[in-house]
Amino acid sequence: MSTNKFNSLFTKVVLLLIFQFFCFEGFSQLTLKGRVLNQDGDPLPGAAVVIKGSMHGVSTNADGEYQFENLKSGSYELMASFLAFEPQTQEIDLRSDLTLDFVLEYSAILADEVLVSATRADAKTPVVVTNVSKEELSERNLGQDIPMLLSLTPSFVTSSDAGAGVGYTGFRIRGSDANRINVTVDGIPLNDSESHGVYWVNMPDFTSSLDDIQIQRGVGTSTSGAGAFGASINMQTQNVNTQPYAVISSSAGSFNTFKNTLKFGTGLKKGFAFDTRLSKITSDGFIDRASSDLQSAYFSAGYYGDRTSVKANVIVGKEKTYQAWNGVPKVRLENDEAGMQRYADHGLVSQEVVDHMLTSDSRTYNQYTYKNETDNYWQKHYRLFLTHLFKDNTKFNLAFHYTQGEGYYEQFKKNDKLKKYGLSPILIGTDTIKKTDFIRRKWLDNDFYGTVFSFSKNMQGLDLVAGGGWNKYDGDHFGEIRWMKNAGDTFLGDKYYDNKGTKEEYNAYVKANVAVDNSLSLYADLQVRGIDYKIKGTDSDLRDVSQKHDFLFFNPKLGVNYEFNENNRLFASFSIANREPNRSNYTDAKPDNVPTSERLYDYELSYKLSKENFLFEANLFYMDYKDQLVLTGEINDVGGAVMVNVDKSYRTGIELSASTNLTKYISWKGNLSLSKNKVKNFVEHVDNWDNWETGEQTINELGTTDLAFSPNVTANSIFSYNKSGFGVQFISQYVGKQYIDNSSNNDRSLDAYSVSNMNFSYEFKPKFAESLKFNVLVNNVFNAEYESNAWVYSYIYGGERFAMDGYFPQAGTNFMAGLSLTF
Known part of the structure; x- marks a missing residue:
């Protein structure tokens, strides 16, 4: 399929989905709103409120207020969460406009997500991000390196030297190579200080110890280590497990x-x-x-x-x-025997190398x-x-x-x-x-x-x-x-x-x-x-x-x-x-x-x-x-x-x-x-x-x-x-x-x-x-x-x-x- 045809088809699919959604929009009428507060009654700005089981979520404003509009009547399960507080879930049966407040209690433990909060972009940060959850990573974590597991994110292109995603692998984001991409683990730089590169082969199966990954495209937020010159990758190791x-x-x-x-x-x-x-x-x-x-x-x-x-x-x-x-060599891929012989004739490699090339799989x-x-x-x-x-x-x-x-x-x-x-x-x-x-x-x-x-x-x-x-x-x-x-x-x-x-x-x-x-x-x-x-x-x-x-x-x-x-x-x-x-x-x-x-x-x-x-x-x-x-x-x-x-x-x-x-x-x-x-x-x-x-x-x-x-x-x-x-x-x-x-x-x-x-x-x-x-x-x-x-x-x-x-x-x-x- 040509690039133009692929581009046209993909765009039509996206536009069709948007059109279908707005066609159904007229059936949504109800409003759900409220506030998220701490135990002292103070608002928690930036708290997340999500409708579980859906793609719908909002964050609270400076007064701790949130609002969902155009909801259909029915049963919903809502969860409010904020850093260093215990998340709270409430179930409702929405039949008319409703005001629902959340009062969050301080967490009994200070969880590990605090480690990365300073360098991550939240819902109100004007930075282009893609968040990859632990569940998404585990779906395909059968041995391939991290670049291969992130390959489905926007503008992300991968390669494998050995051809199967194990060993030396590399990636680019928006065309920028890995030497221009800042990578941190729990806020600590991972890029090599001299080459600026990240060698994933040195950390095999690191995915199994991760809680999530945030990819910031563009310059991104300030962080330590090599300058982000096209993107940043911010990884958080696994959070504390409360149960054995x-x-x-x-x-x-x-x-x-x-x-x-x-x-x-x-x-x-x-x-x-x-x-x-x-x-x-x-x-x-x-x-x-x-x-x-x-x-x-x-x-x-x-x-x-x-x-x-x-x-x-x-x-x-x-x-x-x-x-x-x-x-x-391209001449080996194309089975160009004269081109392979040229490598020896021009002194690029020895005749012994060319003889081996001629008898190898292309x-x-x-x-x-x-x-x-x-x-x-x-x-x-x-x-x-x-x-x-x-x-x-x-x-x-x-x-x-x-x-x-x-x-x-x-x-x-x-x-x-x-x-x-x-x-x-x-x-x-x-x-x-x-x-x-x-x-x-x-x-x-x-x-x-x-x-x-x-x-x-x-x-x-x-x-x-x-x-x-x-x-x-x-x-x-x-x-x-x-x-x-x-x-x-x-x-x-x-x-x-x-x-x-x-x-x-x-x-x-x-x-x-x-x-x-x-x-x-x-x-x-x-x-x-x-x-x-x-x-x-x-x-x-x-x-x-x-x-x-x-x-x-x-x-x-x-x-x-x-x-x-x-x-x-x-x-x-x-x-x-x-x-x-x-x-x-x-x-x-x-x-x-x-x-x-x-x-x-x-x-x-x-x-x-x-x-x-x-x-x-x-x-x-x-x-x-x-x-x-x-x-x-x-x-x-x-x-x-x-x-x-x-x-x-x-x-x-x-x-x-x-x-x-x-x-x-x-x-x-x-x-x-x-x-x-x-x-x-x-x-x-x-x-x-x-x-x-x-x-x-x-x-x-x-x-x-x-x-x-x-x-x-x-x-x-x-x-x-x-x-x-x-x-x-x-x-x-x-x-x-x-x-x-x-x-x-x-x-x-x-x-x-x-x-x-x-x-x-x-x-x-x-x-x-x-x-x-x-x-x-x-x-x-x-x-x-x-x-x-x-x-x-x-x-x-x-x-x-x-x-x-x-x-x-x-x-x-x-x-x-x-x-x-x-x-």
Whole structure:
């Protein structure tokens, strides 16, 4: 189906659902209103009031008032909730207009959601958000990484190196890669301080220890860690369980994939609670030899009082994955034998590699064949949280954290030059050896520690939050020689490069949401963020990369929120975000062209319609970049690709989301994102091998081009059937064409693809357990062949342009089946 036809069909479906809803609107007449108060009779502004079993919910205004209009007569169950208070449920039989008040009591324990409240957007914050509940995460949690479980949210595109969602996975939101997306767990930064990336493979099955996830698109609210330059992902670990429990879950499926998880907890006894999770995931992967052996554990111990809680978390992850980072060359995908031979003829790879390529499967080919070409990493997170609720309802959070990571990836390098390792030629008899076979390891040994804190207070007409944090990172990067075919006097284990990165980051912010009246509120979020970054030593190409950089950023966010009534909400926001270059941006840069920081001006306009049986949301965005770092083809003095600042680029588009209950048992939800993603006055640089001696590149002035990996269309659709514990989901995903560089050339692009999945579940309560649940997930039902990611290197040889590239094919039809037993 063409993009235009898909877009038209999806839009018609959404408009039809809206039309149907308004046709039935005339039958709704009744009004339900009231107030939410504390035990002292004071209003609780921002409290949530929801009609259980529906999609309808509102939040109270500055006077603690709520109102539902146009309700049908009938029986309803309402629940009112507010942070640090016990939720209250009331059942009513609505036959005429009714006033119903709620008086909430302070919670007997201070629950864990207080930990993330300072950095999350609530119902009145003018930020575009998608909340993913624990139940939604568990529906498909059969072993795949978190990016795959979030893939159905708006503007979210995923990829898997091994092709099946286990091992190294990645994602983009609105075309922004993971290095530009701020990720926190309980308010503590998860992004690597130097690369800015998040390596989900280091935290396998972390989903099983999560309570929920909030995705903020655009700049989002102020938080700690890497600058949010396209989106934020805010994760909360599991809340306190008041009752003892145990959960055993196992799943198995295609490519010898197995996942086993054991969870258990003591429940809350005399204010104390202890929780444990142990997980193991193994998979052979879809790509040849792309195996994964993943282990993780989660431990939590906490004291929960009525106004004070103290909680300690330990998160451990260990991974060993066979490398599949190179992808499959396009010539192998297309069975182009002459093109494969060209790789050897042009000296890109050896003839031995080409011979292997020629005899391998076109979609599962993996260049690596050395048995221990693996990535190995261990990571341990230690976190301590203190939360206190003062008598004036001021909430205080303080957290200390320490993360220790250590690991390496091992590589076999055939016939490599000794001088690349700082070694002199070896004399053996009368022969002078300048090249030999190597086995090497590249190591990272790092420590990350710091503290974050926040104060928040809800007053009549004003919600105020102030907070900040200080974090420090120490990372040792070094390489060692493990083996040489001809070692001479070389001492195996010697380091051939060694450098250290040290980074201090501090930030402070204040947020205020002011209710002008019952409909209009104004929002301001002001953050100051400082960075001190140092690198000292030599990199893997033996260049001295010692340098120092300091930044001080001011990141303001302003917004206005207007609620026409309890069903209709409109907000607009303007934000500025600044982001420092990451480690490789600096270490790869030309000495005469050091990159500078990037700046984003983010404009958002959002409308939300919330009815008893229907939700609709439309978001318009314009993200205007100054000095965005992109690949242009430029190289440094040793031939490595560098990212350079481009003056002007932008992303703009619309995101549409809707959900409805079609019948008592059938529901539908979906989203559609349409966007344009451009870089202005783009200048492409291409290596010209005909000018090898001078190193002069060919320069192409291309004008306005598309930003790489930024599809103009993404869409998701989920039809669900649920009755008596049995559930079926039919899931459809569409991702439009993506260019794999910034030249807008169709020869260097990923084709659009559409994938359908099905999920079956059945849950019941046997006599011997709390629940028993079966899940079967069938991915790629129609066996679509597609690639979700790629890389490319272009060069000119003999006056003709060629490419060396790698595409990442995703698995055809595959399945996972799981069983979960809860006591």
